[in-house]
Amino acid sequence: MTDAADRERKRSPHRCECGSAFDVCYFDDRRDPDRDREAVTVQVSCPSCGRSKTLCVPEGADRTVVVEASALAADDFEEGVAG
Numbered sequence: 001m002t003d004a005a006d007r008e009r010k011r012s013p014h015r016c017e018c019g020s021a022f023d024v025c026y027f028d029d030r031r032d033p034d035r036d037r038e039a040v041t042v043q044v045s046c047p048s049c050g051r052s053k054t055l056c057v058p059e060g061a062d063r064t065v066v067v068e069a070s071a072l073a074a075d076d077f078e079e080g081v082a083g
């Protein structure tokens with residue numbers, strides 16, 4: 001049995017060189033407080049152009065990293081010209 005409900009989901013916004021904004025989500029999987037400061041590097045891919053990006057997350061969280069395209073991407077901005 002996994003106790004997934006007990007884990008806190010983190011969300012970290014990033015921006016790719018191509019201009020796309022995306023969120024890097026992960027679960028903080030730390031169990032040992034003594035290792036609280038450990039950090040590891042992970043590679044994620046931009047959901048838009050696929051370019052890889054390196055970032056740091058707490059140790060253990062690197063296995064749970066998920067990339068989500070940000071809803072705040074400005075590319076599809078529509079200007080309403082009314083009146």
Ligand SMILES: [Zn+2]
Nearest residue numbers: 016018046049
């Ligand atoms: Zn990109």
